[in-house]
Amino acid sequence: MKTEYVLKMEHVSFRYEKENVLEDINLAVPKGAFLGLVGPNGSGKSTLLKCVLGLLKPQQGHISLFGTPIESFKEWHRIGFVSQKANSFNSGFPATVYEVVASGLTAKRGMFRFFTKNDKQAVSEAIEAVGMSAFAKRNIGELSGGQQQRVFIARAIVSKPELLILDEPTVGVDVHHVQSFYNMLEELNEHLGITLILVTHDIGTITEKVTHVACLNKHLYFHGKAEEFEKLGEDALSKFYGHSLHVLSHQH
Amino acid sequence: MFEAIWQYEFLRNAFIAGLLIGFAAPLLGVFIVVRRLSLIADALSHVTLAGIAASLLLGKNFPYFTNWNPLYIGMGFSVLGSLFIEKLRAVYKHYQELAIPIILSGGIGLSVIFISLADGFNTDLFSYLFGSVSAVSRQDAWTIFAIACLVTAMILLLYKELFLLSFDEEYAVISGIRAKLIHFIFIVLVALVIAASMRIVGVLLISSLMTLPVAASIRIAKGFKQAIVYSVLFGEISVVVGLLLSYQLDLAPGGTIVMLAVFILLATLMWNKWKRG
Ligand SMILES: Nc1ncnc2c1ncn2[C@@H]1O[C@H](COP(=O)(O)OP(=O)(O)OP(=O)(O)O)[C@@H](O)[C@H]1O
């Protein structure tokens, strides 16, 4: 059987100003994969995701989503996203947790349509999945940063996307919830077959969970199965990060 | 006043128009405030003023225009102004708020030119600036009714898109929502409501009817829907009580309505403080 690719990037280069931030990226994510995307600060991880989400347009190369060139891709509801700066919203915004999570269904329902009973059920389930049911009627601005982050995760999964992209989603989330969050991701991946792309600095934890790893620092240094990545050993990784990983894990 | 409402048609018109505006203005206002666009209403109201002044000037010089309702030309200017604001906001991507003073001063400049060409102020103009209970014709009331219906329908139909766009514009764009189109529809609605409101609250005070009730409601509301309900409630109270007072005391309704909105805002702030101890 031919492998189906959810995301394909070919020779993609992107620059904000003069210098390339991404250079000649070739990346293919098969359906059902759980890809961990790692790299030091400023290595272009968020930029790469923005290109995939159609927020930025690469100067060179080609991106396709679900086999469709990104230029003509229309089914954005098949993709969920949790942004790195998700909780940089206006904290005085009068919206409940429930309303924020429901907004994740906007595109799926389509213009001029109202939410259905099933939608409401899906919203409650998504809130439940991130353990925020007790807060459903609270204003989002009244929650802690970590709780807000969980709400944004719920918003991303409520539409049952086929591809879920997460940019450091666990920043500010406590250890206990990080663990249950990773378990939740694993479940989404294994049981529902959702393809995941996860940016994180937490290499230790993810190597247990992910199926594929990509190491980015302007170029793609490594891209392959998790087992192959582990074979590289810590030396190669330290070299890639430019400093000891031990230090890195202390920072986070 | 209640007996008077049944007696005098002009009072009935004013009352109906007031109720409609007390509903539509805060309804749009909620989205304006949370998107931090409060000043857009100000800019557009001054453009509307230019349209009214132009209409009065035309009426003075060309008999053909004498019977034209200034509402329509005001509306035309307001909608054009909203399109300009959108254009300017796109040009000054990183200084989007610049669009507002540009349009605002343009509107005042034009108004002043038209007014002086028409040989200065007359009572008609005064009523457009600060509102009037006696100025609302049956035709005005019907126009305002049509606009209120349009606004309600569009907000209902686009509610979830507008909510997402207001809460998280980036996410809205990623979701593939037609952000530009929806924003465009929204700003045209704002322009229409501003023009519609000028008979009652007046051009200079309409923006406060869009923002003050919302400012009060977001202090106490749990969630967005509640914020809308409270905003509309506060807007209606301001308009109804303001109209009654203005009739009883023979004041311009714009003033009494806005002062009531201010009063409600202060009351909610105090209520909040008291509740928190
Ligand atoms: N809007 C922008 N305009 C200009 N340069 C930018 C912009 N955003 C990011 N950059 C630059 O692009 C490079 C890559 O940034 P990016 O945000 O993609 O890094 P990252 O890998 O996500 O880092 P982090 O781990 O800190 O999140 C950085 O050098 C950054 O300075």
Ligand SMILES: [Mg+2]
């Ligand atoms: Mg980043």
